[in-house]
Amino acid sequence: MKVICDRGALVDVVNNVTSVVASRTPSPVLQCVKLTAADGVLALAATDLEVALRACVEAVEVESDGEVLIPADKLAQIVRNSADTTLTIESDDHTVHIRGEDSHFTIFGYDPKEAPPGRPFDNSRLDCELDGSTFHRLISRTLFAAAAEHSRYAINGILFDREGRQIRMVATDGRRLALARGRCEASDGKATCIIPAKALSLLNKLARDPDTKISIALEENQAVFRIGESEHAAVLATNLVEGTFPPFEDVIPKDQDKKVTFDVEILRSAIRRAALLTNEESKGVRMSFTGEGLTLTSRAPEMGEAEIHVDLDAYEGDPVEIGFNPGFITDALKVIDAGEVLIELKAANKPGVLKTGSEFTYVVMPVNLA
Numbered sequence: 328m329k330v331i332c333d334r335g336a337l338v339d340v341v342n343n344v345t346s347v348v349a350s351r352t353p354s355p356v357l358q359c360v361k362l363t364a365a366d367g368v369l370a371l372a373a374t375d376l377e378v379a380l381r382a383c384v385e386a387v388e389v390e391s392d393g394e395v396l397i398p399a400d401k402l403a404q405i406v407r408n409s410a411d412t413t414l415t416i417e418s419d420d421h422t423v424h425i426r427g428e429d430s431h432f433t434i435f436g437y438d439p440k441e442a443p444p445g446r447p448f449d450n451s452r453l454d455c456e457l458d459g460s461t462f463h464r465l466i467s468r469t470l471f472a473a474a475a476e477h478s479r480y481a482i483n484g485i486l487f488d489r490e491g492r493q494i495r496m497v498a499t500d501g502r503r504l505a506l507a508r509g510r511c512e513a514s515d516g517k518a519t520c521i522i523p524a525k526a527l528s529l530l531n532k533l534a535r536d537p538d539t540k541i542s543i544a545l546e547e548n549q550a551v552f553r554i555g556e557s558e559h560a561a562v563l564a565t566n567l568v569e570g571t572f573p574p575f576e577d578v579i580p581k582d583q584d585k586k587v588t589f590d591v592e593i594l595r596s597a598i599r600r601a602a603l604l605t606n607e608e609s610k611g612v613r614m615s616f617t618g619e620g621l622t623l624t625s626r627a628p629e630m631g632e633a634e635i636h637v638d639l640d641a642y643e644g645d646p647v648e649i650g651f652n653p654g655f656i657t658d659a660l661k662v663i664d665a666g667e668v669l670i671e672l673k674a675a676n677k678p679g680v681l682k683t684g685s686e687f688t689y690v691v692m693p694v695n696l697a
Contacts, residue, residue: 328364328393328418333386334411340371340382341406343561346529348399349375360402361442362416362423363394368559369416373399374443378526381445382533382561397423397436405432446564448553452544455489455513459554460537465496466527468507468662468687473524474500481570484521487550491515497575498524503655504578504690518545521572526565530554533561579690580680583671585644587616589637591668595660597635601625602653604633611650611694616672618642625653649675650696656681659689 341360349357352375363370367389372381395418402425406414411427418424418436425432466485474482486497494509533554534541542553548569554561601612601623608628615622621637649672659681660668671680681689 328362328395329390329415330364330369330417331388331390331413331415332369332384334406334409334414336384336386337369337414338406340384341403343529343533344371344373344380344382345399345403347373347375347378347380355398356396356437356441356443358399359396359437359442360399361394361396361439363439364389365392366559370559372442372445374445376443377523377566378529379443379446379564380529380561381563383559385559393418394439395421395423395436396439396442397434401432401434405434446549446551446562448542448551448560448562449544449546452546452551454518454543454545455492455494455511456540456542457494457509457511458537459534459539459541461509461511462534462541463531463537464664465494465507465509466531466534469496469498469505470524470527470531471498471658471662472500472503472505472689473498475524481521481568481572484523484568484572485527486572486575487518487520487522489513489518491517497572499573499575499578502652502692503659504575505659506575506579506688506690508686520545520550521568521570522550523565523568526550526552526563530563533563578678579688580671580673580678583673583680585616585642585647585672586669587621587639587642588667588669589621591660591663591666593637594668595657597621597623597637598653598656598660601633601635602657604631605653606630610652610654611696612653613648613650613696615646615648616642616644617646644672647672647675649679650694651679651691652694655691659691663687 361372369384369387409427415426421436423434423436469485488495492510494511497506540556544551548567551564604625604627606627613624620639623635626632663683665683669682678690678692
């Protein structure tokens with residue numbers, strides 16, 4: 328194998344593919360990237376046996392076809408630290424040579440036949456298609472609320488729920504819940520699965536181009552995503568999370584009688600400033616809603632106190648005082664691209680709800696400030 332690559336294009340693909348590689352594994356092969364030169368492109372593939380990604384570098388001159396399997400960390404370090412415009416990658420049996428204008432790296436690899444087989448996109452299993460901007464928005468509005476580590480394994484992933492052309496994605500960690508809605512191109516029918524957070528985090532990076540078409544194929548225990556429409560489009564396959572997602576619709580309050588609309592940036596600034604005087608022992612910010620405005624207060628022992636006031640154009644309902652983890656509120660405000668957000672409340676010991684139309688609903692549990 329011998330290829331001459333545009334380094335900038337190679338860096339992008341290497342960064343994405345190597346992010347799949349397992350950090351700890353008894354198998355050295357799973358810490359490698361497989362490079363395949365064929366059909367005028369260089370394909371890179373890696374897997375941790377849960378998530379697999381194959382992506383291509385098209386800005387490449389293929390002088391001879393072939394394939395190699397080399398450690399992902401060394402490939403990434405060399406490519407990222409190179410200052411060359413192009414890099415030449417050449418294999419000699421299982422040894423790989425990477426050459427720049429003033430550099431020559433020799434990496435000892437493995438037999439590429441030892442690499443786990445890839446998972447191609449099967450058009451016969453196509454469930455739906457949607458544009459990159461919609462997919463990116465759905466992921467961004469839910470991924471942050473997924474449980475990082477939890478004994479209830481199902482909430483370590485994000486629920487994907489399609490009915491007809493409507494998609495709902497839902498994530499929760501038991502203290503908050505994020506629900507995002509969007510539209511797709513699909514036939515009638517339903518599809519439901521739980522997608523691992525790791526896979527969606529990577530897909531969120533791959534789907535940043537708003538015009539890119541995302542195709543989703545579902546099988547009994549796997550989901551396969553194609554990012555783009557060309558024959559060399561990136562393909563990510565992931566095992567699905569086993570278990571049953573909690574009945575999230577029961578968690579969303581239906582009887583909130585206190586409502587107020589905020590400018591997103593004004594509210595985010597106020598909460599961020601109030602959070603400056605919180606610590607591990609005193610994480611909550613007290614939010615006092617009245618017809619005259621919103622007052623945010625925080626207090627940290629041996630540090631001091633903060634008080635921030637925000638004017639309200641209109642507040643519907645009786646006054647209420649409630650405490651929230653400020654990070655949980657700002658996490659939601661960061662992913663809202665609308666100018667305004669509606670907050671709905673019931674009582675100090677009941678969850679609060681943030682909404683932007685029907686596209687985004689966020690439920691957050693209060694904290695006890697007594």
